[in-house]
Amino acid sequence: MEEYAREPCPWRIVDDAGGAFTMGAIGGAVFQSIKGFRNAPIGFRRRLQGSWSAVRQRAPIIGGNFAVWGGVFSTIDCSLVHIRKKEDPWNSIASGALTGAILAVRSGTGAMISSAIIGGVLLAVIEGVGIIFTRISSEQFRPVNPQFEDPTQLQSMGSNAFGSRPQYQ
Structure with a gap:
């Protein structure tokens, strides 16, 4: 996936x-x-x-x-x-820092360092917020009943994620 x-x-x-x-x-x-x-x-x-x-x-x-x-x-x-x-948040964080440094190269070493720090921190915050939102949104798909942790059990028991039988029309 x-x-x-x-x-x-x-x-x-x-x-x-x-x-x-x-x-x-x-x-x-x-x-x-x-x-x-x-x-x-x-x-x-x-x-x-x-x-x-x-x-x-x-x-x-x-x-x-x-x-x-x-x-x-x-x-x-x-x-x-x-x-x-591999593609992970560290690539984005490092890319933000290096981009900040590269784009500030004409302003001197001090500007490069501060731009790199700002770029890295900004991308770390963005990646962190993305991870938090992903975890929060994935919680809504967890089964309510703890005895049905395995999704295959839910299907075999004929119940949905809310612990009740599906309604057919």
């Missing part, structure tokens, strides 16, 4: 970069529309024009920045999957 229903690695990089661009462009459009509206001269029409102008100028740039981050992250993640021969 596959844990992730994702594209194979070469295509995953393009897919993740495109998804990151879309997220960045949409989020940037929302943020820049508010910012442009607030910073425009007084008058509703001028504020709408300022909002639209800010969205046209800045949203593609923000989307491009997100796409670069997503592409570098996916490239490193795929490389780690290939090197380690």
